[in-house]
Amino acid sequence: MRILVLGGDGYLGWPTAMHFSRRGDDVFVVDNFTRRTGHIERGTDSLTPISPLMDRVAAWRQIAGRDITAEVVDITDFTRLRSLVKDFAPDTIVHYGEIPSAPYSMIDRDHAWETQRNNVEGTLNLLFAMHEVAPDAHLVKLGTMGEYGTPNIDIEEGYLDIDHNGRTDRLPFPKLPGSFYHLSKVHDSHNIHFACRVWGLRATDLNQGVVYGLHTDETELDDRLLTRFDYDEVFGTALNRFCVQSVIGHPITVYGSGSQQRGFLNIRDTLQCVELASRAPAAAGEMRVFNQFTEAFSVMELASEVCSAANSLGYNARIEHCVNPRVELEDHYYNPTHTGLLQLGLKPRLLSEELIETMLHTVERFKDRVSLRAIAPATQWR
Amino acid sequence: MRILVLGGDGYLGWPTAMHFSRRGDDVFVVDNFTRRTGHIERGTDSLTPISPLMDRVAAWRQIAGRDITAEVVDITDFTRLRSLVKDFAPDTIVHYGEIPSAPYSMIDRDHAWETQRNNVEGTLNLLFAMHEVAPDAHLVKLGTMGEYGTPNIDIEEGYLDIDHNGRTDRLPFPKLPGSFYHLSKVHDSHNIHFACRVWGLRATDLNQGVVYGLHTDETELDDRLLTRFDYDEVFGTALNRFCVQSVIGHPITVYGSGSQQRGFLNIRDTLQCVELASRAPAAAGEMRVFNQFTEAFSVMELASEVCSAANSLGYNARIEHCVNPRVELEDHYYNPTHTGLLQLGLKPRLLSEELIETMLHTVERFKDRVSLRAIAPATQWR
Numbered sequence: 001m002r003i004l005v006l007g008g009d010g011y012l013g014w015p016t017a018m019h020f021s022r023r024g025d026d027v028f029v030v031d032n033f034t035r036r037t038g039h040i041e042r043g044t045d046s047l048t049p050i051s052p053l054m055d056r057v058a059a060w061r062q063i064a065g066r067d068i069t070a071e072v073v074d075i076t077d078f079t080r081l082r083s084l085v086k087d088f089a090p091d092t093i094v095h096y097g098e099i100p101s102a103p104y105s106m107i108d109r110d111h112a113w114e115t116q117r118n119n120v121e122g123t124l125n126l127l128f129a130m131h132e133v134a135p136d137a138h139l140v141k142l143g144t145m146g147e148y149g150t151p152n153i154d155i156e157e158g159y160l161d162i163d164h165n166g167r168t169d170r171l172p173f174p175k176l177p178g179s180f181y182h183l184s185k186v187h188d189s190h191n192i193h194f195a196c197r198v199w200g201l202r203a204t205d206l207n208q209g210v211v212y213g214l215h216t217d218e219t220e221l222d223d224r225l226l227t228r229f230d231y232d233e234v235f236g237t238a239l240n241r242f243c244v245q246s247v248i249g250h251p252i253t254v255y256g257s258g259s260q261q262r263g264f265l266n267i268r269d270t271l272q273c274v275e276l277a278s279r280a281p282a283a284a285g286e287m288r289v290f291n292q293f294t295e296a297f298s299v300m301e302l303a304s305e306v307c308s309a310a311n312s313l314g315y316n317a318r319i320e321h322c323v324n325p326r327v328e329l330e331d332h333y334y335n336p337t338h339t340g341l342l343q344l345g346l347k348p349r350l351l352s353e354e355l356i357e358t359m360l361h362t363v364e365r366f367k368d369r370v371s372l373r374a375i376a377p378a379t380q381w382r
Numbered sequence: 383m384r385i386l387v388l389g390g391d392g393y394l395g396w397p398t399a400m401h402f403s404r405r406g407d408d409v410f411v412v413d414n415f416t417r418r419t420g421h422i423e424r425g426t427d428s429l430t431p432i433s434p435l436m437d438r439v440a441a442w443r444q445i446a447g448r449d450i451t452a453e454v455v456d457i458t459d460f461t462r463l464r465s466l467v468k469d470f471a472p473d474t475i476v477h478y479g480e481i482p483s484a485p486y487s488m489i490d491r492d493h494a495w496e497t498q499r500n501n502v503e504g505t506l507n508l509l510f511a512m513h514e515v516a517p518d519a520h521l522v523k524l525g526t527m528g529e530y531g532t533p534n535i536d537i538e539e540g541y542l543d544i545d546h547n548g549r550t551d552r553l554p555f556p557k558l559p560g561s562f563y564h565l566s567k568v569h570d571s572h573n574i575h576f577a578c579r580v581w582g583l584r585a586t587d588l589n590q591g592v593v594y595g596l597h598t599d600e601t602e603l604d605d606r607l608l609t610r611f612d613y614d615e616v617f618g619t620a621l622n623r624f625c626v627q628s629v630i631g632h633p634i635t636v637y638g639s640g641s642q643q644r645g646f647l648n649i650r651d652t653l654q655c656v657e658l659a660s661r662a663p664a665a666a667g668e669m670r671v672f673n674q675f676t677e678a679f680s681v682m683e684l685a686s687e688v689c690s691a692a693n694s695l696g697y698n699a700r701i702e703h704c705v706n707p708r709v710e711l712e713d714h715y716y717n718p719t720h721t722g723l724l725q726l727g728l729k730p731r732l733l734s735e736e737l738i739e740t741m742l743h744t745v746e747r748f749k750d751r752v753s754l755r756a757i758a759p760a761t762q763w764r
Contacts, residue, residue: 078491109460109510113503120502120569121495124562128491152551153544160556162535162544167715169534174542174553175572176579180506183576187502187569190557194565197558198709198763327580333549381580 001278002026004090006075006097006126009053010035011228012142012211012270013096018218018225019271020278021066028088029053032074034099034118035228038235044374046228047244047366048214059224075122078129085126086133092278093130095141097122098184102146102326103234103379105181112180119184120191127195138281139203140274141192143185145263145293145336147207149176150329155336158189158205158289178328179381189287196287203286204277209263209293211270212239213355214362227267229362232374239264239302241375243356246310246317247363248370255377256324258300261334263293266349276344290340294348309356327381383660384408386472388457388479388508391435392417393610394524394593394652395478400600400607401653402660403448410470411435414456416481416500417610420617426756428610429626429748430596441606457504460511467508468515474660475512477523479504480566484528484708485616485761487563494562501566502573509577520663521585522656523574525567527645527675527718529589531558532711537718540571540587540671560710561763571669578669585668586659591645591675593652594621595737596744609649611744614756621646621684623757625738628692628699629745630752637759638706640682643716645675648731658726672722676730691738709763 003020007013008029021027031053039045051059057070069088075081075097085093098119099105105115123141130137148155151174160173172193177183195201219225230236231244242252265273273292282288297305303319310317324330342348363370385402389395390411403409413435421427433441439452451470457463457479467475480501481487487497505523512519530537533556542555554575559565577583601607612618613626624634647655655674664670679687685701692699706712724730745752 078495109507112510113460113506116502116506117499120498124495124498125491128494151553153546153549153553160544160546162542162556164535164542167535171533171535171556171558174544174556176553177572177576178580180573180576183569183572186572187565190559190565190568191562194559194562198560 001091002089003278004028004030004085004088004093006030006093006095008070009033010096011230012267014056015216015219015227015267016094016271016274017068018060019216019275021060021068022064022218027068028090029068029070030073030075030084030097032072035235038104042234044232044371045369047231047363047369048226048229050226050228051224055224059222063222075125076118078125081125082129082133085129089134090137092138092140093126094274094278095123095126095139100181101235102179102181105179106379106381115181116184116187120187123188124191127191127201130201131195131199135201138278139192139201140277141188141203141205143189143205143207144182145207145209145291146182147175147177147186147189148173148336149178150332150334151176152333157291157337157340193287196285200285202282202284204282205287205289206273206277206292207289208270209265210237211265211267212237213267214359216268216271233377233379238299239306242303242306243359243363244370245375246306246315247360247367249316250375251318251320252303252307253320253322254299254303255322255326257330258303258321259298259330260328261296261298263291263296263336263338264351265292265294266355268349269294269346272346273341276341276346280344291336291338292341293338295350296334305351306356309353310360313357313360322377325377325380383473384471385660386410386412386467386470386475388412388475388477390452391415392478394649396438397598397601397609397649398476398653398656399450400442401598401657403442403450404446404600409450410472411450411452412455412457412466412479414454417617420486424616426614426753427751429613429745429751430608430611432608432610433606437606441604445604457507458500460507463507464511464515467511471516472519474520474522475508476656476660477505477508477521482563483617484561484563487561488761488763497563498566498569502569505570506573509573509583512583513577513581517583520660521574521583522659523570523585523587525571525587525589526564527589527591527673528564529557529559529568529571530555530718531560532714532716533558534715539673539719539722575669578667582667584664584666586664587669587671588655588659588674589671590652591647592619593647593649594619595649596741598650598653615759615761620681621688624685624688625741625745626752627757628688628697629742629749631698632757633700633702634685634689635702635704636681636685637704637708639712640685640703641680641712642710643678643680645678645718646733647674647676648737650731651676651728654728655723658723658728662726673718673720674723675720677732678716687733688738691735692742695739695742704759707759707762
């Protein structure tokens with residue numbers, strides 16, 4: 001397959017590029033370094049030292065003997081995106097090329113609009129480029145479980161069969177996104193759905209849970225192939241932050257009661273899911289939706305797992321609750337369906353103490369790079 | 383009340399401004415002349431000759447003895463919008479300030495993005511401005527019935543009580559918008575809903591049908607107070623186009639079978655609805671949704687009404703079907719609820735042959751201004 005990876009320098013994009021490349025696919029990576037520059041703006045960084053994209057590509061060539069093409073392109077530049085899609089003629093476009101941070105989008109008006117503009121404009125450009133020059137390509141778009149929020153009913157995969165006043169229809173599942181970032185993904189989903197209905201494009205919308213883990217079969221091959229590990233309050237995720245806090249002797253900070261539940265998955269399962277979706281494309285005119293996570297946990301459960309794994313390694317970890325900077329339900333029903341990818345063949349790799357220990361070892365290795373200032377929640381929803 | 387009217391130079395905005403001003407409210411009008419410049423770009427114009435905004439305001443002062451403040455502001459300029467909202471301190475913000483054309487948004491990528499950017503950024507700016515400097519103001523936002531599309535179930539007003547696997551919740555009504563313009567309104571609705579939930583803002587989302595009619599009690603007072611009448615394929619609506627075609631001896635062009643059904647209302651009822659919503663604001667934290675139309679018709683029914691009214695006035699009108707440039711269901715179920723505004727006190731003024739005759743008389747008066755080139759459908763959905 002010819003695979004275009006948008007956001008191919010990112011936490012998931014770079015491992016995805018190597019994953020396909022190793023399997024013999026022809027991979028073209030595009031990025032505009034939004035995450036790297038976002039960290040510069042905030043004076044923070046990935047815990048793992050990551051190589052520049054062009055060094056990653058060179059190291060990959062040396063180690064795997066495979067070429068990955070990489071180009072620095074901002075996909076909100078329609079002219080460049082369109083000609084790139086036309087020239088490369090991808091079978092599959094894996095689209096990670098968005099700003100994926102809820103706190104970032106809640107900093108102020110400028111960050112909210114930057115997030116929505118960047119994400120919605122980039123995806124809209126992609127839809128027009130596909131319509132004009134690659135109408136048979138398959139868009140594999142990363143959405144988020146956060147599009148659904150926490151309704152009081154079972155969450156289905158993208159659509160809901162509704163029976164109302166004696167009539168029925170299958171309609172898009174109603175969304176209750178919890179930040180301007182999550183809203184940008186809802187906007188994307190509506191735009192993509194329309195493009196599939198009206199232009200006959202093919203798309204798979206992967207509503208992904210929170211991804212954890214540092215290593216894939218490819219990142220492990222060489223330090224120059226490492227992917228990023230963000231633990232700061234803006235770009236990091238809870239599990240990462242908990243691991244860093246445990247290692248440096250800072251209390252594990254749980255926002256509010258910690259009874260908020262979310263879906264989670266291992267980075268290796270992200271690669272499995274994206275590959276499964278790519279090898280079995282959506283039909284023309286179809287926006288297929290999968291909920292991409294393998295287990296649901298409460299934040300408190302996660303914190304306890306990290307705390308106990310850390311203590312068994314001899315750290316002195318403990319949990320501390322802090323005022324929740326977000327506006328979100330803490331006690332809520334949560335039962336999202338996630339059978340579609342299992343039916344396609346996903347073999348989940350569930351969260352284990354061993355995985356957390358591996359993460360803690362990596363944090364230990366790079367703990368001199370930790371910035372305490374980056375951890376405390378500074379962005380308020382209200 | 384202190385009322386800020388965004389898009390106050392437009393078809394509905396200007397009559398709305400006069401309507402409130404005449405009732406003693408303090409009206410501040412903002413516009414960036416998007417519609418006037420859109421016509422310049424396309425070489426088309428309103429059938430009615432409309433005065434420049436500043437002349438309208440001067441004529442209103444002379445005729446009604448009331449001041450309307452007007453300022454040329456692009457609401458995508460957050461700094462200006464915020465300071466304006468802060469200084470004027472409105473009780474109510476009536477928001478018509480969007481690009482409201484489905485065909486315009488379907489011309490190409492640039493027009494699609496211009497529509498979504500303008501509409502979503504403007505509304506997002508307004509939400510941030512309200513949050514920061516006018517948290518108790520009431521946003522009266524014009525949405526569109528086109529957000530819902532034509533699902534196979536009854537359309538409720540904004541929300542749907544869902545019973546699913548034995549659990550229930552009241553969730554946003556699923557949307558199937560039919561153009562990038564309609565999508566922009568869906569994006570707005572999600573952003574507004576979020577701002578109400580998280581910041582406690584008050585908003586009323588008026589999902590309006592297609593508005594017809596030229597005159598209100600205020601526009602009739604003087605030709606300098608006339609509102610616009612668009613009949614071209616990009617900014618015009620079907621009823622207007624049918625009237626113009628009948629008067630100039632052009633066949634009435636129905637897209638496809640004409641069995642597509644839509645909700646309609648008289649411009650005088652728009653003013654009633656906006657006033658009713660403004661005088662009974664939504665609660666803090668509430669995004670209240672009303673479906674703002676009074677009758678549903680098929681396009682064919684409208685065409686027949688115009689045809690018969692025209693023929694009774696001595697014109698030689700006839701109906702001709704042309705290939706539908708849009709991608710839309712022609713035979714579909716359509717039963718949207720619209721009781722909320724009736725409960726607030728709306729007294730509908732239904733479509734009558736007399737109203738159509740009045741429109742035909744106005745077209746006759748200005749028929750030398752008709753551009754034939756403007757009528758034919760040029761914008762294709764595919």
